[in-house]
Amino acid sequence: MSIGGRERFRLNETGASGIPLAPGGAPVVGHLPGLARGRAVFLQGLRGCGDVVEMRLGRRSFYVLNAPEAIHDVLVTQSGRFSKGMLFDRVRPYIGNGLASSDGPFHLRQRRALQPAFHRERVARYSEMFTEVAGARVGGWQAKRRMDMSQEMRELAVAMLMPTLFPFAEGSETGRAIEDLGARVSGDLGVLVRGVLRATILPPALAVLPTPARRRFLTSAAALRRLAESAVRQARGNPESHGVLALMLAYEGGMSDEEACDELLTFLVAGVETTATTLSWALHALARDPGMADRMSEEARAAEPGVVTPAVLPYTARFVQEVLRLYQPLWFMGRRALQTVRVGRYEIPRGAEVVYSAATLHRDPAHFPDPLRFDPDRWLARPEKSLPRGAYLPFGAGNRKCIGDGFAWAEMLAALSAVTRRWHLHPAPGHRVRAVADAQIHPDALPMSVTPRAAG
Numbered sequence: 001m002s003i004g005g006r007e008r009f010r011l012n013e014t015g016a017s018g019i020p021l022a023p024g025g026a027p028v029v030g031h032l033p034g035l036a037r038g039r040a041v042f043l044q045g046l047r048g049c050g051d052v053v054e055m056r057l058g059r060r061s062f063y064v065l066n067a068p069e070a071i072h073d074v075l076v077t078q079s080g081r082f083s084k085g086m087l088f089d090r091v092r093p094y095i096g097n098g099l100a101s102s103d104g105p106f107h108l109r110q111r112r113a114l115q116p117a118f119h120r121e122r123v124a125r126y127s128e129m130f131t132e133v134a135g136a137r138v139g140g141w142q143a144k145r146r147m148d149m150s151q152e153m154r155e156l157a158v159a160m161l162m163p164t165l166f167p168f169a170e171g172s173e174t175g176r177a178i179e180d181l182g183a184r185v186s187g188d189l190g191v192l193v194r195g196v197l198r199a200t201i202l203p204p205a206l207a208v209l210p211t212p213a214r215r216r217f218l219t220s221a222a223a224l225r226r227l228a229e230s231a232v233r234q235a236r237g238n239p240e241s242h243g244v245l246a247l248m249l250a251y252e253g254g255m256s257d258e259e260a261c262d263e264l265l266t267f268l269v270a271g272v273e274t275t276a277t278t279l280s281w282a283l284h285a286l287a288r289d290p291g292m293a294d295r296m297s298e299e300a301r302a303a304e305p306g307v308v309t310p311a312v313l314p315y316t317a318r319f320v321q322e323v324l325r326l327y328q329p330l331w332f333m334g335r336r337a338l339q340t341v342r343v344g345r346y347e348i349p350r351g352a353e354v355v356y357s358a359a360t361l362h363r364d365p366a367h368f369p370d371p372l373r374f375d376p377d378r379w380l381a382r383p384e385k386s387l388p389r390g391a392y393l394p395f396g397a398g399n400r401k402c403i404g405d406g407f408a409w410a411e412m413l414a415a416l417s418a419v420t421r422r423w424h425l426h427p428a429p430g431h432r433v434r435a436v437a438d439a440q441i442h443p444d445a446l447p448m449s450v451t452p453r454a455a456g
């Protein structure tokens, strides 16, 4: 499946900074129509235009980074000269100033406070719980019933994340409480994440028009904040509480209720849709190639239950790595230059927004031969370590790299093992899966049914 053709634009102009200007811009609106027609496709089309390319959205210039070296430079080498930029300015009123949206010393402090919750040993403990949760949910599927796998994966991602975040005491009503919450959170999160994209891309005046979508977005944002506030209250009043929230509150120097709430919302927004979308694409790829599913099933059945590490599940790990490459859900990420910065041979002006697309990067034939072919074994021939820096960035890089990368890996390995241990997947006949780029690149719908694998 392709989200982008191999179309290359012809360059004929440069902007004031000497940086090549993307062709096809119209007066006043600039490249907005092109981007609106096909977001990921538009950015992919710019790849051949240069290491850095200027695009104009209305009157604003955005500098698109195409070369891995330029991206590495911005994310890692010169990270101190950039802030998170416009996307997060627009997101902040809704999810607060959490880890993903904050900057500078405050971000550093929060990152230090939260890092212990994502240490390797802790993630190893979570992964036993992920296996249990995934086994229970996937084990409850009914053979031959049509299911929307995108929705299933979103609910599963919520079900795996919630118990690690929230402060319920072990046992008693915990499971049911989390399930009830999970069902509500899953619906609200989808609305919130899509609304955040609209709030980011549309000009501010249009973004706040009281459309039904805007109203749904505000209602969901308020519901999630109320949920976070009540969780913080419960955790404060309960010395027995555990989970990431308890760790945050116990952090030396403490976190205010508002800060803890912002972090909870950030984890929900950053951690659910990303994992769920990647898992959806994984199931899509598995359903299209039963041979790969059989290989993963054998591997999962040979492994000790609950042990879901790349070392124990090497084929599954290569498969996930390939899903994160070809079906990378994040079609753009951004930064803002805090000062004039030289990137390669160009000067990015102070205050300018720079963007890059991991989805585009991961389809560059220079680093991934036959890039549109889904082939987990390409990682045997060319392991990640052998790629140039900045060429493969499913979780970003530098001081803003995804704090949940190990966590997401553990969730995905647990979920895919749970599915392939038990089920064959069958795409619904007659539905051709299309990639849609809104907040992320996700399947338009993923109708499937399952049939049980022979016991083994």
Ligand code: HEM
Binding pocket: 099, 100, 101, 111, 161, 266, 267, 270, 271, 272, 274, 275, 278, 329, 330, 333, 334, 393, 394, 395, 396, 397, 399, 400, 401, 402, 403, 404, 405, 407, 408
């Ligand atoms: C497949 C799943 C995931 C993908 C592809 C993904 C991708 C990313 C990327 C690319 C970034 C960097 C953004 C930037 O440079 O501006 C990021 C940051 C972040 N992610 Fe993830 N993520 C995933 C899962 C998770 C999970 C499960 C959690 C939490 C449990 C999480 C929490 C965060 C947070 C808090 C940040 C901000 C970190 C900071 O700025 O210090 N992510 N993620």
